[in-house]
Amino acid sequence: MSNPTKSLEYPKGHKDHEGILRYTEVVMARGQGWRHRLESNAMSNILNYLGIHWLVYDEVLRAHRPLGLKRNTPRPTTNRIAPLVNTTTSRLVAFKPPITVRPGGLDADDVTAANVGEDIGRVIERETNIDRYKSLIARWLLLTGNVWLISNYDVGPDSGADFIPFEQCTACNAVSSPLQITQNNNTCPNCGNNAFVPAIDPTKGIPIGEWAPRGRHYTEIENVFTSKWK
Numbered sequence: 001m002s003n004p005t006k007s008l009e010y011p012k013g014h015k016d017h018e019g020i021l022r023y024t025e026v027v028m029a030r031g032q033g034w035r036h037r038l039e040s041n042a043m044s045n046i047l048n049y050l051g052i053h054w055l056v057y058d059e060v061l062r063a064h065r066p067l068g069l070k071r072n073t074p075r076p077t078t079n080r081i082a083p084l085v086n087t088t089t090s091r092l093v094a095f096k097p098p099i100t101v102r103p104g105g106l107d108a109d110d111v112t113a114a115n116v117g118e119d120i121g122r123v124i125e126r127e128t129n130i131d132r133y134k135s136l137i138a139r140w141l142l143l144t145g146n147v148w149l150i151s152n153y154d155v156g157p158d159s160g161a162d163f164i165p166f167e168q169c170t171a172c173n174a175v176s177s178p179l180q181i182t183q184n185n186n187t188c189p190n191c192g193n194n195a196f197v198p199a200i201d202p203t204k205g206i207p208i209g210e211w212a213p214r215g216r217h218y219t220e221i222e223n224v225f226t227s228k229w230k
Helices: 017-030 032-049 081-094 108-128 130-144 178-183
Strands: 055-058 063-066 148-154 161-165 167-169 196-198 209-213 216-222
Touching: 017 032, 032 055, 032 063, 032 081, 032 130, 081 130, 108 130, 108 216, 130 216
Parallel strands: none
Antiparallel strands: 055 063, 148 216, 161 209, 167 196
């Protein structure tokens, strides 16, 4: 961790990677005290929501501990926070912001791209199961004040794979992948011909091609406790 007393110098542009790292380290070092207070307050809210009351935060131990009350001291535990959080969570989950993709003009390509964009949005929502996590996301936001959704794309073996068939040139019989043909202006990379047939292995009688990872979208939910500082 960088020294918090070090001067804070702004990076010299978006390409100044070293400057960005130095700036980030100084900001993180200076924010350690604020982060500690943020985490302790967030934990207090969570404990109250769970019905764990009559606690106090010990600055020395840096942890919550029970109040030093006498055994005969009444400890009412009416939870007024949980109903409020649950009600607000339901309202947040019910709200669906209108996210639409519209064409930038009347050109056919623009309209097609907009339609594809709408389909992609629905695919991402389905693959990430975002509806299942909405209530969890809302509670993190209400109890801690912050929640982050990290979008990623998984191309591992668990995401499945699709077979990509290759094409065979009708003029020179060269076998090429769809990507190679596209990069060569939809012509044969070997002879320049633009007529193709599906490539078949003559010895096995099966299509020639390769398996490519299908991939899937997924979302990670991060909160004030899981977002790590260096």
